[in-house]
Amino acid sequence: MADQKRPQTPAPSKQRPQDQSQPAAEGSSLADGLDDILDEIDEVLETNAEEFVKSYVQKGGE
């Protein structure tokens, strides 16, 4: 059977005014600080990433 597009109600369109005026404002707070965060990460990231990842074993859940 072909991938027939399902009849759709339109995707959400009730834009809030602030969304229209500043479409990317909400998310930009993260991106702005990323360079600083990357520098910090170098300081806090586990020093031996390979060994850390290898030794992280979690058996017996749920």
Added chain:
Amino acid sequence: MAISKVVGLETEYGIVHRGVDDPNPITASSLLINAYLARCEATGRRAATQRVSWDFEDETPGVDARGFTPTGARPPTVDSHLVNAVLTNGARYYVDHAHPEMSTPECLNARSAVLYDRAGELILAESMQAAGEMLGGGQELIAYKNNSDGKGNSYGTHENYLMDRTTPFSRIVANATVHFVTRQIFIGAGKVGSEIAGTGIAEVPYQLTQRADFFEEEVGLETTLKRPIINTRDEPHADAQLYRRLHVIVGDANMSQYATWLKVGSTLLVLAMCEDDQFEPSIAFRSPVLALRNVSQDLTLRAPLRLADGTTATAIEIQAEIIEAAERYIERYGTAGAGGDDAIDVLSAWREVVEGLERDPVQVADRVDWVAKRQLIDAYRNRDSIEWNDPRLRALDLQYHDMRPERSLAARLGLRRLVTDDEALLAGSEPPHDTRAYFRGRCLQRFPDAIVAANWDSLVFDTGDAPLRRVPMMEPTRGSRAHVGDLIDQCDNVKDLLSKLDS
């Protein structure tokens, strides 16, 4: 009418014991919790944690919601946990198999669930600090709020929703599956790689959720093998004639408070619609298990999902339909079955996030974990020109969930918060006022020496002269401050309390 939905979250944390030759996760989990309990006692906090034992009399995890116990299925075992504490906020903090687990007290809306989830995180952080001091010698216990070790082992973050027993289980399966498959777009915590056998990093470098890889069935009783999208454990911890508990195992542990809020709040709305038979989207997946994986692995959010009627729809389109149905629902039926006024805030926030995801996921990076983690990983990859199979990316993934405040990567990203840490610290010792958790927590605060056992649906008191008295709490919304606040405050001792409860 849809009933008031009591909600609780269970979180199993990953655990690492540093500074010992042969770490044992069960020992590590016990040490972690015992260190916290010892610190509470030592610091004499008013709301000191009590080492009350859990009472298993009413636990029947092998009972199946479909009305039979399938032969060959392996119900989860209830073992006598090594450490098992009931906290004065009404939560349970214990060793479950090989993990420390925090079960929040019963909450009446999504925001309250976020508050107690955050309270749990702060208790874990304090536990790690206390354990480090107690153990010394360079030893350290570290907890991770995630759901996978990246090697095929998963541990759960379960949601529990009290539902009306009269709602046909088949309707719950049909409605909830549609939501559980598609809500992944905003509840996913993100994961580097896939743990499906034979799927390499080249095929799936990154996916939306931690958990989708581990689900193999549509409906079932298991939680550790052949995990089902709809879990049928029928153990209401309440009057079984009136209620069932929907035990949801198909979700990620979120670092974003906002994601936890939307996860719980949107599900409350879906379940309320289900109870009132008002879940309008008439959608069934051809293969829910495949759809679950497809959604998790599709970073474009635009993959067509195959439906049973031969057509297709995307996760965003289906979520938009659910949101519109929910808006129509609360206009007609109100919010009583979905967490009250909080549901109105959830609904507009839910719509904003789904719309943001449709425009560009970057717009919701401050609310959705998989987007935040992805941004971080992409920035790191681009800076150092590293490949997806570089172990540093898996290390970043793990450390996003590190519960040490100074090491947590999630904590550095400026994720939106719903509750302050001051509120959450208080909630670490004070119970919610609007469920039976209030009675449990307040009794532990006031009469700690007289309580010998606790369970979700009862407390057992020792008044000094035998026999022990069990006080059942089979109605989860009773035992609130409005019901018993004055009564507990007026009693000087437990005999007084029990005689007043009798009268």
